[in-house]
Amino acid sequence: MAVTECPAVCGDAPPALRLRLLGGFHLSRDEGGGQVGVSASGQQLLALLGLRGPATRSVLAGTLWPDVVEERARACLRTAIWRLNEASPAVVDARSGALALGGHVRMDIQDFTATAHHVLAASAEGTGAACSSLMGMGELLPGWYQDWVVFERERLHQLRLHALEALSARLVAQEQYAPALEAALESTRIDPLRESAHRAVVTVHLAENNLADAVRHFKVFRKLLRTELGIEPSKQFLTMVRHALA
Structure with missing residues (x-):
């Protein structure tokens, strides 16, 4: 280099x-x-x-x-x-x-981290722009495998996931269910085994009273966990779904 x-x-x-x-x-x-x-x-x-x-x-x-x-x-x-x-x-x-x-050098990482921290700071402003930014970003330096790149890639990956889940919750509170579901589903796409991401999806479905969709998504996630890791979803997630059906 x-x-x-x-x-x-x-x-x-x-x-x-x-x-x-x-x-x-x-x-x-x-x-x-x-x-x-x-x-x-x-x-x-x-x-x-x-x-x-x-x-x-x-x-x-x-x-x-x-x-x-x-x-x-x-x-x-x-x-x-x-x-x-x-x-x-x-x-x-x-x-x-x-x-x-x-x-005079401007970086896309600056824009991404600013957006992510803005969302995590619980600001209600600019949620539409935040959704577009977080949904559209690519992976950090794909094809680079140096240790420091792998570390930074994981750091940004986790920041993005937390920001997407927080954004979904914010949009649910604003009753903007379509973009809320989009943000939640994006987090499941980039990390399919992440339970908190799947809970965000179910939360949107329940907020819209789409109980069948909520249960269907939970069952798909439970099957995925059993197949890939041989484990069950947390009691918190199971209780969340049972409570909605009670």
């Missing part, structure tokens, strides 16, 4: 850049939308800085090149920085002693 020391830039400020990590790596210029070609090492460096924020050269070199000696890892890092700034000046900021993304 390659990134280079950020040379001083004269004249006009560099154009704004968009860094997309959800659904795959993509770096483009806002003006004109042209894609910026980045080496594999440069992609990894930008992704690491984007996901974890500013870091020292030692940390970055050790994370990106864990299987080589430190001197060689630092040399790889210097090359990566140089190649990156050849492709797009000031995409990496090295002026503070640590490396960071340039201030």
Whole structure:
């Protein structure tokens, strides 16, 4: 992975850049939308800085090149920085002693996490936009299997699930049952064995008095658990359905 020391830039400020990590790596210029070609090492460096924020050269070199000696890892890092700034000046900021993304780089991860935390903060505003954002996002850097990517992918996966379930509950409270069901079903799609996601689906059905749909969904989930894990749904879930039928 390659990134280079950020040379001083004269004249006009560099154009704004968009860094997309959800659904795959993509770096483009806002003006004109042209894609910026980045080496594999440069992609990894930008992704690491984007996901974890500013870091020292030692940390970055050790994370990106864990299987080589430190001197060689630092040399790889210097090359990566140089190649990156050849492709797009000031995409990496090295002026503070640590490396960071340039201030003109905007990330899709920023937009996603802001939306997710907005939903989890129990704000009733912007639920429609939140639903669209959370439903449409892709997986973080599919096809990347480095340990730090796997960790960040799981972190964002869990954040998305919690946000979808919270959004579904918020929409039920607002009696917006169609988008509430859509959000709940999306959470079951991305994690089919997650009980809280299936409870969210049943909650929507019960709120609409669709008892048959609620029971049918519960039975499908119970069969899935038995088949895949050899276990039963929780007593909480079973009690929830029995109480609705009482």
